[in-house]
Amino acid sequence: MKPKFYSLILKSMSFMSYRFMRVLIMFDLPVETKAQVRTYTRFRKELIKEGFLMLQYSIYIKSCINKEAALGSVRSVNRFLPRDGHVRSLIITERQYENMMILVGEEDRNIEILGDNRTIMF
């Protein structure tokens, strides 16, 4: 595997105008009653259907090809928000995401493979 900083340089040179973005959805939902659990499950499922992957508990992430697409996917999350609880979204660039330091644990394989890969080879 090539070192991370090398791929960073390559990317910034060839895709300056293609700003890959990452959308993060972070939430806390109450799960005390059965109805609340149902709401929570439904929200989580909708997120996954929308193409989000679990980064860690209650934090979901999605790669988008540019800022417009990222804003679009936040808009689509807006369509199935629960009434109670806390939900936030954050859009960051691919580079900012790659600068995230993992202090304990490791990157999820799925998130690692997906990222800004235009072609995924198996």
Place this chain on the structure above:
Amino acid sequence: MAWRIVYVTEVESLSLNMNSLKVQKGDLDIKIPLPDIFAVVIEDLTVRVSIRLLTELSKYNILVVMCNQQHLPECYIQPVSGHYGQYSQMQNQLNWSQDMKNILWQKIIKRKIDNQAKVMEQQGVEYHRIEKMNKLSLIIDPEDSKNFEGQAARIYFNSFYDDFSRDNDELVENAAMNYGYSILNSAIARTIVAKGLIPALGIKHIGTRNHFNLASDFIEPFRPLVDLFILENPPGSFLTKEYRLQLINLMHARIQIDNKKQTVIRAIEIMIQSIIDYFQSSDETKILLPNLEKYEFYEL
């Protein structure tokens, strides 16, 4: 907006999981969201694919190309209905006038020859040959009744290869071109269907056994991009997996259209939409075709 290509050569199974394509390979379990996917190229003859997945891939207008034992694209899956306004779109297409089709064909061939000339320039071919191409491109009539396209192609290919014939299957260059063209062709056919057009009804191509006449028309100005790649990166003695992958990655190469650099995937869509707009408005300035003024190959 779909932008990913999934290239499958060795996995156990492909299935559907919550709007995602689930790929299983050993203990690896990867899920790729369907809305992101533009194409799935399957070169593995033993992979298990669920029908539930196939129908869903079709629903998202995802191009699914399946390859044969020689690794060449053999067939692809096409949705029965890819567009919400399918009926009216098809009606309109049936009413496209012959005059307008002729003008479109003239423009397509002109752009193809111009792009071929660009490739020759880029490869440092002698000036008088390029000059000949430029002359041909200026005198094409609306139907290309004198088949200048063929003449140009002869000058073009003979500038790069000696004793070259596109029919010679022994040549690895031909195999590479065929591979590149057929991926391109299927991507164009997919977008044609996604726009609600009938792929079998061509402008100039009228092959009675060709279900993709229209794609065969629309591919012309894009062909030189494949040629250029092959000239810059000769295939060696046979097509390796890496090389096939590079040819597939031409979908991500960028080409100029409407004065902007766009990926091929996007350029195909822009071109086809502009042609639909042209037939609707009878305004030939609406036609947008890709040119090789500026280009950029996609590096992994």
